[in-house]
Amino acid sequence: MRPPLAAPLAAVSSGAFAARYADFSTIDVIVLALCAACLAVWGLRAPRLGAGESACLLALVLTGAWLSDIPTAAPSCAVEEVLERVEAGRDDPVRLRGWVKRPAESLEDADRFDLELESMMDGVAACGGVRVTVSRDLEDPPLRIGYGTRVELLARLRKPRNYGNPGAFDRVAYLRERGIVMNASVRRYAPILPSDGYGGTRLQAALWRLRSGLRERFETLAERAAISPAETALLRAMLLGDRSGLSEATKTDFERSGAYHALVVSGLHVGVAAAAVFALLRLAGAPRWGGAAAAAAFAGFYAAMLEGATPVSRAAWMLAAYLTATLLFRQRRPLNVICGVALGFLLWKPGLLFDAGFQLSFASVAAIAGIALPILERTTEPRRRGLLDIWNTDLD
Numbered sequence: 486m487r488p489p490l491a492a493p494l495a496a497v498s499s500g501a502f503a504a505r506y507a508d509f510s511t512i513d514v515i516v517l518a519l520c521a522a523c524l525a526v527w528g529l530r531a532p533r534l535g536a537g538e539s540a541c542l543l544a545l546v547l548t549g550a551w552l553s554d555i556p557t558a559a560p561s562c563a564v565e566e567v568l569e570r571v572e573a574g575r576d577d578p579v580r581l582r583g584w585v586k587r588p589a590e591s592l593e594d595a596d597r598f599d600l601e602l603e604s605m606m607d608g609v610a611a612c613g614g615v616r617v618t619v620s621r622d623l624e625d626p627p628l629r630i631g632y633g634t635r636v637e638l639l640a641r642l643r644k645p646r647n648y649g650n651p652g653a654f655d656r657v658a659y660l661r662e663r664g665i666v667m668n669a670s671v672r673r674y675a676p677i678l679p680s681d682g683y684g685g686t687r688l689q690a691a692l693w694r695l696r697s698g699l700r701e702r703f704e705t706l707a708e709r710a711a712i713s714p715a716e717t718a719l720l721r722a723m724l725l726g727d728r729s730g731l732s733e734a735t736k737t738d739f740e741r742s743g744a745y746h747a748l749v750v751s752g753l754h755v756g757v758a759a760a761a762v763f764a765l766l767r768l769a770g771a772p773r774w775g776g777a778a779a780a781a782a783f784a785g786f787y788a789a790m791l792e793g794a795t796p797v798s799r800a801a802w803m804l805a806a807y808l809t810a811t812l813l814f815r816q817r818r819p820l821n822v823i824c825g826v827a828l829g830f831l832l833w834k835p836g837l838l839f840d841a842g843f844q845l846s847f848a849s850v851a852a853i854a855g856i857a858l859p860i861l862e863r864t865t866e867p868r869r870r871g872l873l874d875i876w877n878t879d880l881d
Contacts, residue, residue, distance in 0.1 A: 490825045497831050500546040501550065503549075514550075549835055578640060583600045583636070584684025585599070585633060586601040589629065615665065630677070631693070635681065636679055637678045637680055642667050699790060707720070723750070753800075756800060762779055777811045780804070784800070784805060787801070799830065823847060823854055
């Protein structure tokens, strides 16, 4: 049985790919749309199933191209003008006002948080995110600034830039995806003044409080178990995705050993955790639908606690789709689930097609579901079924 969602996924991907390397005029889109409409009418009048399918796929190609070419809304404030003014006098500190959209995390000799700008310089309206790095001594306590807190500070600004090496990490695009348009550095012991009011949303504030409480609980359990601070930092990175407590020496050791991926929470963590929840509930006597629903809910909760990291979100959505098929008593086709989740992500953000993490994630699981599983089903699966209940002589 072929996965029915593979063709729509290929069509949307083709449209996004074509829009990346070619400019479609209005006339081109109209001509293609008329071709799709003619195919659809022909398929209805004939009736010809192939013509209708071709019309639908052509429409999905146009959808992928159209979504990729949608221009981003221009900001309501003159960020580029502000950046030009900053570049002209970049050695002078600039006064920033805004609210914290990502709380401070501790580095070895600095703290870092993300600020959503409201104004800068002499009250000039500004918007966009700024990644602020605050220097401090090693013995100084870490900076504590919660989500939504409005602050005012003096900082030196600079534009994010990439290294010129071919194939190097695109840090500018990485920060832009997170709404960061500038980097800022604050001198040691420079004051960060709180302002009146709070920013952000109540939902995000609740999520950040929950994340903070979870990390504090993790620290308490580690102290009770007499785990060293270095080992606690490693466990926190592997389980909660918080690498702020890792020393540079530890990161370098993992990079040189080729095992740095162990410090990154991936879809495997989500799958193992959800499977454990499902198995425990089944052992406790819960019905199958209850275990599946609880496992899907836990996967979503785990992804939310990790700030919606893209690999974890992909795994959570795939798991939710697979378990939903279980709840609806539908035939579960892993490859079809993978195609459906990938299609949903591309409709939401077509640019993900060119993201290396997106490509590797879906290519790896598609290889497992499309190549490894069929091989096992044709080789070892019949023998496994034959060995089930082998001691029952009534089945001979």
